[in-house]
Each structure stands twice: as structure tokens, then as C-alpha cells.
Amino acid sequence: MKTMKNWLLSGLLFLVVSTVFSQGKITGTITDGQSTLPGANVAIAGTSASASTGFDGKFAIDSNTNSGQLIISYIGYASQTVDFTISNGTANLGNITLVSNSNELSEIVVKSSVVDIAKDRKTPVAVSTIKASEIQAKLGTQEFPEILKNTPSVYAVKGGGGFGDSRITIRGFNQNNIAVMINGVPVNDMENSSVYWSNWAGLSDVTSAMQVQRGLGSSKLAIASVGGTVNILTKSSDRQEGGSIGSSFGNANYLKTQVSYSTGKLENGLSASVLYSHTQGDGYVDGTEFVGDNYFIALGYTTKNNKHDFQFTFTGAPQWHDQRNSSITIAQYQKYGSKEDPNTRYNSDWGYLNGKAFNMIRNFYHKPVGSINWDYNINETSKLSTVVYGSWGRGGGARGAGGVRGQTYTSDVFRTVDGLVDFDKIQAYNSGQATVFADGANTTRTEINGNYQNSSSTGRSGTSGNYVYNTTSGISQISSINSHDWYGAVINFNKKFTENLTWDIGLDGRTYTGIHYQNLNNLLGADVYFDNTDVNNPNRVLTNTYTTKPSGNPFANAKEGDKINFNNDGNVNWYGAFTQLEYSKDNLTAFIQGAVSQQGFKRVDYFKYKTTDPLSSTDYENILGGNVKGGVNYNINEQHNVFVNGGYYSKQPFFNAVYPSNASIVNPYLVNEKIMSVEGGYGFRSGIFTANVNLYYTTWDDRNLRTNDPNTGANPGGYYDYTGLGETHMGVEFEGNVKVTDKFRVNGMFSYGNWEYSGNANSTLYNNANEELSKALLYLDKVKVGDAAQITASLGASYEVLERVTFDANYNFNDNLYAAISPDKFTKENNKGSLELPSYGLLDAGFSYKMLVGAKKNKSVNFRINVNNVLDEVYIAESRSNIFADDFISGTSGPTYASAGRTYDGVADANQVFFGFGRTWNFSLRYDF
Template sequence: MKTMKNWLLTGLLFMVVSTVFSQGKVTGTITDASGATLPGANVAVKGSPTGTSTDFDGKFTIDAKTSTGELVITYLGYDSKTLKFSVSNGGTTNLGEIVLSANSNELSEIVVKSTLVDIAKDRKTPVAVSTIRAAEIQQKLGTQEFPEILRNTPSVYVTKSGGGFGDSRINIRGFTQNNIAVMINGMPVNDMENGSVYWSNWAGLSDVTSAMQVQRGLGASKLSTPSVGGTINIVTKSSDLKEGGSVSSGFGNGRYFKIQGSYNTGKLDNGLSASVLLSQTMGDGYINGTDFEGSNYYIALGYASKNDKHNFQLTVTGAPQWHNQRSTVSTIATYQKYGSVQDPNTRYNPDAGYLNGEAYNIRKNYYHKPVASFNWDYKINETTKLSSVLYASMGRGAGASAAGGIRGKSYSDLVAFRTADGLIDYDKIVAYNSGQPVLINGFTGLQTRAKVGGVYQNTFSSGSNAPAGASTGTSGISQTSSINSHDWFGAVVNLNKKLTETLTLDFGLDARTYTGYHFTVVNDLLGGGEFYDVSQASSLPGGNHITSAYPTDVQWNVFDKKNYDKISFNSTGKVKWYGAFTQLEYSKDNLTAFVQGAVSQQGFKREDTFVYLPTNPLTSTPYKNITGGNVKGGANYNINEKNNVYVNAGYYSKQPFFNSVYPNNKSTINPNLTNEKITGFEAGYGFRSRFFNATVNVYNTNWDDRYLKGNALPTSPTIPANTTYTEFVGLNEVHSGFELEANSNITEKLRVNAMFSYGIWEYKGNATVNAYYQADNTPVPGFQGTTIYMDKVKVGDAAQMTASLGASYEVLTRVTVDANYNFNDKLYAGINPTNFTSQNNKGALELPSYGLVDAGFSYKMLVGQNKDKSVNFRLNVNNLLNEVYIAESRTNTFADDFVSGTSGPTYASSGQVYRGVATNNQVFFGFGRTWNFSLRYDF
């Protein structure tokens, strides 16, 4: 009997232990009502500490310690869902697709391990913010540029500029992207010399982004970054995603083609993980002569310790590419000439032509900018976290253009080398360069070229524009490239300490070093024998005779520092950045408040071996150190579960860019050097409910002491032309406005979203323009500072009123159609302040308003034995109605101005207007109708 009792007790104990310690896995995919996957959704076993989050494709795997239980799935902006599960010991249960009902368009609770990534949280972080999910980027971007996905967020204006691959630009609240901070996983990517972001170098980001968040205004970033207009935070997927991958391909008009493949190992038992993505994109481009080819690689390796105290991520990504460009801006009249008066040829490219029977464009961009980063997140204890990132970037590449001229004519002359359809006859240029007699439009008879020193010598000179009957010249045209390569290394470290239940303190350091290499090389002599250059001071008076030419090929090996023969200029810019930042956050019940401060010192050094002789101390300057920083604060109060209000304010002392410290590519320091001052204030209100969500905010930003350099004003006949330049002192701007963002899931199948923004972006007060010599940056003697009447002039280059209305409808299960209308108004031309020397100026030219309709179709088919894999179809049509519109203008000529500045008829009275705009304005039209189709298999 005793033995039987022991067996019974042992068996009962075994059953209890087996129940307690039985293990299985539960898997599934989280989507919204439209079938779009939700990355970062939280999945937890009810009543236990076990939890996980969905990966880039909305998939999850969670370990269940019991054979039955409930999963609780939460995702901010969506209604939570509880599901029962059962799993056999050692088995796997797939719950398939789990659909969450939306109640917000925010993605505030993105799961981010690192405290370096300043993601704003809904109803907590007091800033104006919009977030785009990976699924939306994956579906709707198509052939558009990466920043165009933000087009339907308030106060954002995006144009494709010339239309080349990656040549788009973005404005937020009227500020250019030089004054918008772009962060990738907490790492700053704005060029350290000029703040620029070249989207062609980041074309692959759309493939690896988990979420993209635009914070308008000073934003929530703890770093002292150039976030005058806002911050674009990009969070890429990490290596520890669930095992699986995808294969996709896409095609569209303009022979667009893209193929992509990715695979994730998932987190292995030993804590290691890896993720790889490769893609290739190519096409002819929508604009004539803008063909392109780009690659993208993304490799992530990770390790997480068993106790979850340490997490390491090593990421290497790059997007080597080349693309032909449309850099020359045509007048409206030129577009009409090669189209018609009513139907301008908006695809016309004045840089495109043919050479040896093949399409050729002398304007080309080629670049490779790989970025490597190493992230370490250390959970010291339950209240203390240390996050750090080390990163490096070595950019190699250039923009190709033309140097020199023929008979006083540049390659892009409107007449000289044009065919009947407006293309450039590059064969004619090569023939002339090589000494053959040719007919040049606008000249009488055959034109021939004379040798210099026994060779056909190309230079920077365009030659004299002699009378039409003259037949001999010595100048020629070459293709040259301005190299802008760099080596960039940096580190950011942040200590996050929870002081009490309500107070959290962050403290961190930010260090960067940047070396920019700037010089010019010859790519193609186009039939000439040599290039003669006298730019290098130490080579005078003999000059350099160069016969070597370098192809415009992408440099994959960025460690190879090629030894080029250089012409025109050769300088090195060095920037050192040291910064510290801190933030104290209070959070209790319904109130969240923070105060944040950052200080940085930037050092600028210039080295130049061309302009200055080796004995000149200006060959290598000492570092010019400038201190700047910011202080910000704000608070959010949740009135109840539906209503919240917030307010923030900040001050930013922003250091000038490199070319402000050393103007005109000379090594003498700007005597008027000063920091730009930005003061911002913002207030907002949010409403959240099951069926409707809205956010309203107002803002005011003052930007004082803005630096701007321009061409010289007329001084006196004794000063040679093109020897001076101007700087503007006291140039100030005020940007204020109203923003609304709303969405509603009217039914489970129908969802509507809307946006409206209205800005008043104007210059404040008048400015003064001063003149300086280009040779040494010294003031022009006797020049009296001229008043520039800028007060109340509208800031150009971005629509000050934007609105959009969109909807998506699930016609059948996982079959969705969507459409969106985007409207832009109060769009003003870019201005040159030298046009405002008269108090009676007309201000900035307002361009016609326009609206665009985009539409799409999606179908997701679940496949596989457990329906845990999918095949996704997507069709996008952008500018569905083929609207013709002016996206930007470089000039400010009004319809009632006199033609050619004479007292004759105006542009309007002489019929030289297009939709009310004078046809001699230099503009870029936007793209017409484009389409693309993609097919993706997720496994």
C-alpha cells in the first residue's frame, strides 16, 4: 500500500511538473483591417511575465509555459484583443492572421530597446508628430522618392526637383532639409559641413524601415541637431526578428524594375541573430535622360545575453547608385517650345542628348555612402540603462557637369548645340573638340578649332563669342566631376536612470569627426587632347597639362583613396563636434513633463593646396571653435481617456555651416560670424476615441540672424565683374501656423484620414547687404551697406497651405482599394534677396495651386499549410488624373512686369503667360501620371 501511495504521489507530482514546465510555441501575424501588418505590436501571455513583439512583417512567436492560456495583444492606436490558445508539449500552435481594429493613426509605442532613439509617444511626448508604418511605406511608396511618403502629413512639402533618382527635397513648416534633422536609429545623418541630406544616398532605407516618424518643430531629440523645422526619425529593423524572409519584385512605367530578397535567422538559442537584405533597382526615369541604377545591401548581426542585460547590434548598410540628372532649369517658354503653348513638354530635359547613337547626359551623380553602426544596450539594473552607438561612414562619389565652352557658348546653350527636338548634339561637341569643322547654330559657316601647343586644349574658358562670321576658336567642352567624398566617425552614449517612480534622468555625450574631400577631376575630354588648368597657385605660370580622365563609375571599395589628377580646386574641410545633453522627465498619472538641454562645440578647419602656396599659413587653418546648444521643455496632460493637451517651447543657438565660417571657398574667416537663433513655441490638443481621432496644434518659430550669401550688387565700373559676392546681415524669418490631422474607422472595412495645415511664413524686418572680394573675403572699399526690403515677404519653395483626404475600403477579405487627394496652395517661388532693393517690390511670386489624386489596390493571399505565409499584390497609380502643375520656381518674374525690363508691353499684355505665370520664369514641373506594380512573397 505504501509503495502504491508513493507511486501515486510520484505520478501526481510528475503531472504537476509536466503541466508547469511543459513548453510550446504560439505563432501568428498581426494586421489591421486592411491587411497591413503591424510591426511592434505587443503580445503577452495573460497572467505571466512572458511577452514579445511582432517583427517587421507583423509576425510573432511566443513561448507558452502552460498548455492552455490567453494571449493579450495590444498596439497603441488599436483596440486590444484577447485570444485563447492551447498547445501540446513541445508543439507549435499557429493562430494565423489576427486582425486588430484601429482607433488611431499613431505608432507611438514602437518597441525600441535603445534610449538613443527619441520616438515620440502618443498622449505623452508633447510635440507635434506623425508616424508612418513600415506596411504603408512598403505598400504605397512604389517608384516615389523616400521622403514623398510624408507628403500627406501637415506642413510637409516634397518635390522631385529636377526629377533625377533621389534628387527630391523636403520642407517642413517652410524650412529646407538643411534645417531638418534626419536620424537613423538615433544616429544623425545630416552632412556635417552643410546640413544636407541627399536622398539618393539613402534610397535603400524604404526597404529596411520599421517606422518613420516626423516630429515637427524642435522635436523630442535629445541631441543638439539642426531641427529648426523638424526631425525625421527612421527606425530600421533589427537582426533579432522572427525567422523568415521575403522575396519581391516590382515594375512600372519608364522601364522601372526592382528586385529584392531578405532573410532573418531569428534569435537563436545561443543569443545570436542575423538579418540580410539585398535589392537592385533600375529604370529610364520619368524625365527624359534620367536613367539610373541603384543597389541596396543591409546586413545586421545581433547578440542578446541570456539574462537580457546586454544587447548588441552590428549593422552595415549602403546604397551605391548612379543617376543622370536634369540640373539645368528651363523657362516655361522652353517647355512650351518643345511641347505646345497649352501642353508644355514637362518631361523635357535640357541636359539630355545623344552621343555615338546612344543616349547621353553630361550631368550625372554617382555615389556610395556605406554606414556601419555598432549598438550596445546594457540593462545595468531595473532602474538604469546604458545605450551607446559607434558609427562610421565613408562616402565616395561626385556630381558630373561640364567645364569650358565653344565660341562663348556653354553645352546647355538654348540654340548652339540643339537638335530640332531640343536635345543636345553631343556628337557635334565631340567633332568640334577634335578639330572637325562643324555648323554651330547661330553662327555663319563652318566653325573650326585651332590647336594650342600642338594639341586641342580644353580649359575652363568658354572662349570669346566672336561675330557670327568668325570661324576659328581654341576653347572646348569637357565633362568634369566635383568630388565630394568624406570620412565620418561618431559615437553617442546615453545613461537613462529612473530616479523615482515619477522622475527619469537622461545624460549623454555626442562626439563626431568629419573630413570632407573636395576637388575636381576630368571625366571625358569629349574629343579634346588635354585639359589645361592654372588654378593651382604653386604651378603658375606653367599650369597643369592633364590628359588623364576618370570614369563616372560607382566606387564600391570606399577604402581605396584614389590618387586623382585634380583641377579647379582641391580643399579639405574638417569638422569636430563635441556635445553633451541631459533630460529630466516627470510622469505621474495623467501628467508628463520634461526639460531638456544640450550644448555642443563645433570646430571648423580648412586645408587648401590649390589657392595658397605651401609657404602661406592659410594652406592649413587652425580650428575655429564655435559653441551652440538648445534648451527645450514641455508638458502633456491627459484630461481623460479621450482628451489631452500639450505645450512646448525651446531656444536653439545654431552654429553656422562650414561655408559660412569660410565663405567663397577661401581660408579667411567670415568677419560677421554669428550663431543663428531659433525660438519656438507650440501648443496642441488631441482627441482619441474608438471611431475618431484628431490632433490640432498651433506653432510659432522665430529664426533670427539667418546666414545667406549671394551674388554681388552693382558697385562701380572700377570693380571688375564676377570678383565680389554679398552677404546679408539681419535676415530674420517668422514661421507660424495651424495643423490638423484626423482619421476615422467609420466601419471595420472603411477608414478615412484627413490633414490640413495653414502657415504664415514670412521674412521679418529688413536686412542689410554687404559686398566682399572673392579673392580674400575682405570688404569692398567704399561700398555702403544696402537695405534689402524683406519685411512681410513670403518665404518661398514650399506650399504654405496643404490639405489631404484619403480613404481605404476592404472590398473583400484582404482585398483593399484606397485613394487620396492632396491639395497645395499658397506656394511661392524661391527668392533672391537682391531683387528687393526697392521698397516698392512686389514680394514673392505666387504659383498656381494644384491637387493630386493617388490610388491603389492591394490583395493579400495567405498560403502555406498553416496559412502563415503570404503573397502580396500591390498596384499604385500616382497623379491618377495626370494633373500638370508647377512644383517650384527659381525666379520671380510677374505677369505685369515689362518684357526684358524695357518699357514695352508686359508679359501678360503680350500673351507670354501660362496659367497666370510669366513664361520666362525658370521652373520645374511635377511628374504626370506614374504607376507601379509589386509582388511580394513573405515566408
């Protein structure tokens, strides 16, 4: 009886325990109706239990409850809640289909409130999202920002065509006025807000998703988001356990190899993720060889109670690449090709030296960035997010210096018959050998104090018509070094007052030192280099030369070695505060933001001023700026929503506007730039069709701008400073996606802009010694803003012909493309406006195949082929000059370019242009485990 009693008590206890602590396994497969979704997050509501899907889209998760709800999320798809009930220890939910939502990033991915991610049908801004899978598949040999070219109002071009030299505009605003954020950290240069994509060439390897917010955006910081904000989220250290090994190759000897591994979150809360890649190639454009590396290290720790989450990341991409930088006219492309078939790959900056390819123009840089993110869940209603970061940029750009009898290295006298620079001839002349130039001149160089001495002199002095030439000067390769040390922190406190009202307040602090000087790279056969620009140490004769390859040391000395021509620092301090109040209830979301910042600008010059001169180190010029913006989104029902937003910026000018002409005297006419913008939008969502339509209107007054002088033959290295520029940008945008069937999808976009200058402006022309040459009033009212297509459209489709076998194609069209303004064309009120370039369209196509491998089919081998510009379209992507076909070739009379037959596709052949790339391809193979 006692035994029976004990058995009954034990059985009862087991029944109670099993009821309370019963465990079961929930399984299923996540798809998008077309293919499985690896890496989707599956979590049991109300618990900390979560799992990720494997490469076959399958998941398994243990549950301590017999029933409940799963919350399933994946970047680019709407989150879904699924009920489950465990029976006999299991619950198989079968296939679960997520609905594509290209405008949403899962909140589970974004843990930090420092990162301002727009949420679909909630945040009232115009936004597009590019998923990691699309970047990984379709980028190929394209530059990282080019993946954005099929989003509305974005124009992406390759510039001169060197590795990482691409650029984008959004709504007609160049990337100096587009805020680029990586995990909530601003990366635009603090002196001029530039973004050099060659410094971020490895971002495509580590990006989880990229979101483009057009217009003022939702960022709480007082940043330069005039045209838009590009938010880039990199892979976190607590991503799913596994790794990949891959390689890709393409045209022009392109080769890339990559390896990565992540531990996943361990039981002790630690996690790690690492990646390394190497890329090299000859470049599509002649003479643009490149080599780049990328490393990424992420370490994470989460406490058991999930109150604290720490993430450390350190990434860098040391690279060097030869460039095409000198202005080339259409006539030159035709000269080294043919009139009907110009040589669009022609590069006037390279040739051969001692039997090896040599380019005078080279960019080399290493910009490592480290950050520590700390997210502290204080309680259920309060959260503190902090990021502390640092960046240590080292490197610069090489170019030619000096000349021979007034001719620089790009002059025709140094050209071979096929248009290359004859560097052997330059070296022979520099070293004192009798040299016959292409123009027939026979010259022997003259020594100075027993040496063949180079300098910045071109060998010509005096004024036009009265020039004096010498035979003592030579040609060198020198570099402009633009290094920096940058430290900053962003702190955001998030408080949920009620279920409907949330408040954010925070601080943004940064300190930046830009280090600028030139050094000597190659004497090209000469003995010494003479420099007389340092007033504290004049008449120096130098022989030390320095490499044009980046240092692998992320903390290398930024001021090492001899300096020539100029040597100065630009110091910028930034102190900012911001706040946001957001109201969300039922179908209504509204927010209002405000931010204020004080920027201090200080210039230190070691060459131009005596050390005893107060101008050698200025005080900080402090300028206050800020913004206010707000918006409302209303969800009419589950399918329709509308939104409006508006804002006003008072934006501090760039460093070179505070201290014009590279001198230490503050601009007496310094004013903040003023931006006002309003926008409205409509969205439609269904299981088959999604669409967004946006209207915007933006004005920009008192803009400051610096551009290179397009007439570089007359003024090599010269530049223009503009003041008082005004612009008005307005337009309409459409973006849509259709799921025709589970296997066939179509996407498209269209944008129409009307971007014009408003009022007149002033320009000042400087030479490369920063001496003022001329001033002019520019009549720009109603002139079209150039450098971007004002009409863009794309249509794309993907079709899964067999399981995990997909073909895709996309056609991108660009029209109303205008040249950048060249000031000499706008000094009269009756000018012809901006030069319109021919429209063009490009077809890209790709093929993907994923093969599941391994005993459990939880690994995959991925094949991808990309072909860009399938039809090999020849097109002009940009022009630096504004010469019309009906302009006179010389003076005010005589033949015009059109009457003389000197046009190409209706464009005068004297225009300085860059053609886009012809057909390119790449093939990639990746093993995911």
C-alpha cells in the first residue's frame, strides 16, 4: 500500500511538473511564396526563446508552453504572428509565407534607438530599402552606391571610372548633402561632408540592409540630410552561427575572394563575427588597376536578463586605385577611337614607365572605424542607447606637378601615337638626356647647383603673349595627403510615457582634425625637389619619396615625413542636442523633432604664416545651426495610408566657406545655408501589389559651393568658389512591386524632378596657388541644376523557372540630364542655360542558383552571374562643361560645332565628359555553412 501511495504521489507530482514545465518542439519553414528565407528570426511571444531559419528556411524552437504565438520577422518583409499548439511534444506549422515589404526593417534587427530606421505605414517619410540578399546577388562588379540606382530620384554614376570613384545624387542634391550613416554613426567628412566610396568598398560584404530616406528623413541628429539619408546596417555579432567562403571573377581581370564566420550567441551571452575579403583587377577604364582589402570584426555580449547589450565593431578597407581624373573632351575620345565609335575607355593619365604600367593619378587610403554600442534597458518604459566611435583616416591622392617649357604631363608633347603618356621620355628629360618631344622640339635640361631640380614650376612665367620659358624645370609625382583623426559619441534616452506617447532626447558630440599636406612620391629621373612654400623654413631641397600605397597599420602616424607646397590642419568641433516626441495610436502616427548644433572651425597653417603670426593658428569660429521637422502618417485601412512631413534647416557652411581660398581669414559674408522642405505621400499594400507615391518641394538658399575649374588647360589645379547660390527642387516619385505569381515578380519606379537655380550667384576663380584670378556675377535664375538625371525610371522582373533557379532583369532609363555649370557660360543674362545631354537606358540581367548540400540540407552552394549594360549602350554619364552645338568654335563668328560636323550624338565635341561603362560581367560562387 505504501509503495502504491508513493507511486501515486510521484505520478501526481510528475503530472503537475509536466503541466507547468512541459517542453515541446515547434518546427516549420519560412518562405516568401517563391523561395525559402534563410536567417529569418522566430521568437515565442512573451519569452526570450528565439531561433533563426537555416539555409533551407527551416527552423526548430523549444517551448515551455503548450500554446502561444510565434513572432516571425525578416528584413524587407512584414512581421507575422502565428498561433501554435503543441500536441504529443511537437507542433509542425508547415510553410509560413511572409509578405514582401521593401520599406520595412525589422525592429528586432535594430536594437539601438541611436539608429533611425523608418517603419512602413508609421514613419512619415519617403523610403526605400535594399535587402542584403539583393546587394549580395546583384552588386557584382558595380560600386556599392550603384545598387541604389533603381530607387526613385537616385542617380548613380562611376565618375572617372576608378575603383570606388562612383557618386550618387538624391533629388538633385549631391552626396556632400546626403547624410550617410553606418549603424547610427555619421560618416560624412566633417570639413566638407564628402563621402569617398573607395574608403567603404568593403561595406557591401557586411551590410545587412540599406535604407534610403529621401528628403529630410527621420534622423534625430542635425546632419546634412538635404537630399536624403542613407542608413547602412552592418552584420551584428549575434547573427546566426555559420559562415561562408566565396569568390567571384569578371571582366578586366576582376577577382574577389571572401571568407566569414559567426559564432552565433553563445550560452554565456558572448558572440563574435569576422570577415575578410580581397579584391583586385585591371579596371574597366584603361590604366585603372586597383587592389583592395576589407576586414570586419564584431564582438558582442548580452547579459542574461537582457538589460545590457554591448556590441564592438572594427572595420576597414585599405585600398589603392589608379584613376582617370583629367578632363577629356569628346574629340579626344574620338581621336583615340573613331568619330562614330569613340574610345570610351580612354584615360589620358597613364602610360608606361620602364616597361610597366604607370598612372600619375592614384588614390590610396585606409579609413578604419571602430565603435562600441551599449544598449541599456533600464525598465519596461526607459531605454538608454550609446555609441562611442573613432576613425583614423590615412592616405591621399597622387597627381602630377611641375612641367617642361610650360607643358604639364597631360600635354600632347608627351603623348605617344596611341594617346598614352610617354613617361619614359619625361624620365629621360628629367635626368638630363637630350629629348625630342612630340612637337619636334629637341631639348636638353639645365642643372641647378649640379642637380636636375624639380619643383612646382611648369617652366613658364609671365603673362599670355609675353611668356618666358626655361629649361630647368621638370615633372614629378606628388600626393595631396588628407588624413584625419575623428572621435565622437551619440547618446539617446528613450522614454515611453504611455502606450501612445514616446519621447527621445540625446546628445551628439564630435571632434575632428583634418591633416592636409603634400609630399613627394616620384622624381621621375630628377635628382632633387625644390620647395619654397614654407615661410618658416624656406629654400628646402628634398630627396625623400613616399609610397602611394596605404599603410596596413590603422593607427599609422598621420604627419610623418617631409612636406611640400602646403601643410595645414582643419579642426572641427561639433556639439549637438536633439529631441523627438512621437505619438502613435491606432491608425495615426505623428512626430516632431528638433535639433541644435554648434560647429567650431579652426585653421592651423604651418607653411603660409610665420609661427609668430596669430593667423598661423586661429581661434575657433563657432557657428550655431539646427533644424526642426515633423510629420504625420495616417493608415486609412490595412491597404491605404497617407503622410505629410515638413522641416526647416539652418545648416552651417563647410570649412572652405568659413576660410575661403585656403587662407586663415574668416569669410566676412558668412551665413548659414537655409533649407525648407515639405512632402506628401500615399501608400498601398496588398498581398499582390504594393505602391508608394510621393510629392516634394524643397528650397535651398545661401548655398556655398566649390568646384574644379573645367578649363584646366589654362588653369591646372584651379577652382571656383560660389556664394549666394539658391536652388528649388520639386518632383513626384512612384515605386511599386507586383507578385504576379508565387514565382514571377515585377518591380518598377518612376521619378520626375524639376530642379532649378533660383536667383543669381557670385563666383570667384582661384589658381592652384590659391591666388584670386577673377570674380563674376552669374545669371543662374531658372537654369537647370546639373550632374543628375531629372527623370529616372526602371522596370524589373524576376522569375523562378525551377526551384531555387531564378532569372532576373532590370531596365533603367535616365532623361533630362544636364551638365554641371561651367561659370564662364553664365556671366551674361541671356545665356543658354545648362547643356542637356542625351537620354539613355541600361539593361542589367542575372541568373542565380542555390544548391542545398549536406546531410541535413542545411548548407548551400550559391551560383550567380551578372551582366550589366547587356546591350553595350554607349552613353555620356556626365559633363563638366556647357558648350552647345550651335556655339561658335572660336570667338563670336565663324563655323559652329554643328556646321563644322564636330558633334557626337548632338553634343559639341569640345565638351569634357565621362562616358559610362559598356557591357561588364561577373560570376560568383559561394559556399554557406
